[in-house]
Structure formats: C-alpha cells, structure tokens
Amino acid sequence: AQKVTQAQTEISVVEKEDVTLDCVYETRDTTYYLFWYKQPPSGELVFLIRRNSFDEQNEISGRYSWNFQKSTSSFNFTITASQVVDSAVYFCALSEAQGGSEKLVFGKGMKLTVNP
C-alpha cells in the first residue's frame, strides 16, 4: 500500500533562513509519481512539482529545490532564503502508476511559518 509520511508537522523560521521539508514515501510499485503542493492561508492547493520514479535528477526552480533519493525513499523540498509569502502548508503526495490509477495519496502536510 502506498503511504506518505511528513514527519514534521510545523516549522517556524525567520525570513531569509533556508528550510527543508522532509517527505518519505512507501510503495511497492517500481513506477510511481511524487508531487509537492502548497496550500497558502487562502486555502487553495497549488501544484509545485511532479517527479516520476525514473528521474532522480534534483530540480531547482528559483528559491525552491527538490532532492529525490530512491535509496532512502525520500523526496525532500528545500526553500532557500525563505520569505513571508512562503508561509503555507506544504503537502507531499504519491501516486502509483500500476493499473493506470490517478489516485494521489497525500501526506498530512507541514505548516511552515516564515516570520519577518
């Protein structure tokens, strides 16, 4: 069965600090997809990144970067030089490709507060 664990429930940092959000997943499939979503205080869910299980290249997008390591079943997300606007709940999610299912299983989320 697929499972996503975000061990940290809440983190508070001061602006300009770097912060890493951890995500550990479990799956029996060899083909799967990993996602990160952001939920700001306004409540909507914003897609940040998708990664498939065959692509272990790390990715950087501006101040955001993602580190995918199959050996440790982790897909961690780092925000560099955090800003107040980064304050949100961040969700990691997993989908197994077997059977063609598009079901996403989400972690419990991690609330990030960036203080000025």
Next chain:
Amino acid sequence: DAGVIQSPRHEVTEMGQEVTLRCKPISGHNSLFWYRQTMMRGLELLIYFNNNVPIDDSGMPEDRFSAKMPNASFSTLKIQPSEPRDSAVYFCASSYGGLNYGYTFGSGTRLTVV
C-alpha cells in the same frame, strides 16, 4: 483559462439536509477528482472520473455520498442526509493526460453541517 471552478465556496446546512457541491473542470481535461480535507484525516480521495466514467469510488464514505459527471464540463457531489461529521473542505481537481501534468485544484467548498 478560468481554472477549476467550484460552487458554492461556503455552505452551512442543518443536519439531515441534502447538500450538493458543484464543479466545473478545466476545459479539455479528461479526469476529475473529488477530495475531502479534514484536520483528522487530511486530504483523502473520495472518487475520480475519467472521460466522465467513475473509475475509483473506494473513498466514498458511505451511501449518503454520491457523485455524478453527466458531461465533460460538470460534476456534482451530493450528501444526503448530511451529518455534522461531514463538515470539511471539499476540493475538486481536474487533469489531462493522467499524472503527467499533475492535478489542478479548485478553490474548495467549505461545508459546515450544524
């Protein structure tokens, strides 16, 4: 593109009443998903459709919940009768091409059953 449109944004209803949540997916998207978000259970998939056909409804809590997708541009999630434990934020999402591009979520409907 207007994105995924959900209505209403907020709904307060009395226990026992019927509640209908609505969703308009992004034009051209062929999959539609209904998720529920609560503090206790987080985000959980209720049901999803592909090309208007229900594919996986294993997350629908019980018979009080039903979902339809009569055409590619509209879906409803109905709760009848509603109960206080149904209070949650209900999200609709749509996608194109399966998981290749991720989902786009609507803004959600906050349901409160008193």
